[in-house]
Amino acid sequence: MQPMQPNWWGKSEPELRSLYEWIDQQTHGQTTGDRRGGIAGGVVGAIWGVMGGLIGILAGALQINPAIAVTVPVVCAVFASTAVLIWYLRGRTESDKAVARTTAEMRGFFWKLMSARWQGNVKGLIGEDGAMALNAAAYEYLQCRTALNSPAWQAVGSDSPWFQARDKTRVAMDVAMARLVTMIGQGAPPNDATVQGLISDMQRAAAEATATSSRLAGHHNLPTDATNELRKALSEMRALNQADEEFTDLTQGS
Numbered sequence: 001m002q003p004m005q006p007n008w009w010g011k012s013e014p015e016l017r018s019l020y021e022w023i024d025q026q027t028h029g030q031t032t033g034d035r036r037g038g039i040a041g042g043v044v045g046a047i048w049g050v051m052g053g054l055i056g057i058l059a060g061a062l063q064i065n066p067a068i069a070v071t072v073p074v075v076c077a078v079f080a081s082t083a084v085l086i087w088y089l090r091g092r093t094e095s096d097k098a099v100a101r102t103t104a105e106m107r108g109f110f111w112k113l114m115s116a117r118w119q120g121n122v123k124g125l126i127g128e129d130g131a132m133a134l135n136a137a138a139y140e141y142l143q144c145r146t147a148l149n150s151p152a153w154q155a156v157g158s159d160s161p162w163f164q165a166r167d168k169t170r171v172a173m174d175v176a177m178a179r180l181v182t183m184i185g186q187g188a189p190p191n192d193a194t195v196q197g198l199i200s201d202m203q204r205a206a207a208e209a210t211a212t213s214s215r216l217a218g219h220h221n222l223p224t225d226a227t228n229e230l231r232k233a234l235s236e237m238r239a240l241n242q243a244d245e246e247f248t249d250l251t252q253g254s
Contacts, residue, residue: 022138023117044081051077106178109185133190137199141177144206152217
């Protein structure tokens with residue numbers, strides 16, 4: 001009997017692990033993105049859900065005239081949704097608008113890239129050089145995101161200049177990655193000066209974010225290096241074990 005072939009959605013390209021992870025984050029909405037938009041969408045959805053339930057109560061349980069039972073909640077929902085939309089539009093910063101524009105430009109090609117990812121055929125879509133260029137950029141993007149999400153960065157207050165620096169870096173990395181995807185999708189050569197320049201800038205940003213994470217950790221007395229912390233813990237455990245053995249030997253010897 002022939003061995004079962006893997007399903008098309010199970011295929012992968014191990015050398016593109018970083019690019020795959022970035023695509024998955026985009027697909028599942030695990031990016032910084034437009035946070036106000038997410039809040040606004042959630043609130044509007046909740047408003048219409050509540051009003052739908054209210055219509056059921058008024059028209060079904062209380063037997064109120066459907067013209068009133070339906071019209072009043074719908075009008076209230078429209079007004080409330082409009083207010084939320086105004087709040088969203090007025091609250092958007094220039095950075096929010098930049099991310100939204102760049103992401104919109106990327107979306108047309110992104111769906112092709114996502115499909116190729118699930119078929120394990122990204123190289124077939126954009127070529128090996130293009131895939132490796134995007135993978136290099138995705139690696140720096142993920143490194144930077146990990147650093148910015150570290151306890152050290154999260155500990156800074158909203159009134160701190162570090163807080164603004166974190167958000168600007170996050171937005172800049174989102175924009176850079178989206179532009180790279182758009183450029184590669186439109187046929188830009190992977191060795192193009194603009195493409196390579198963006199990747200280099202992302203690399204420097206990720207390195208700086210990581211270095212700053214260690215600096216901030218020192219300010220807040222947080223662990224700065226996982227390896228050092230593990231070595232310290234191991235040393236303490238060994239010292240405790242040695243002391244316990246010595247105590248056991250003394251008690252048994254007596």
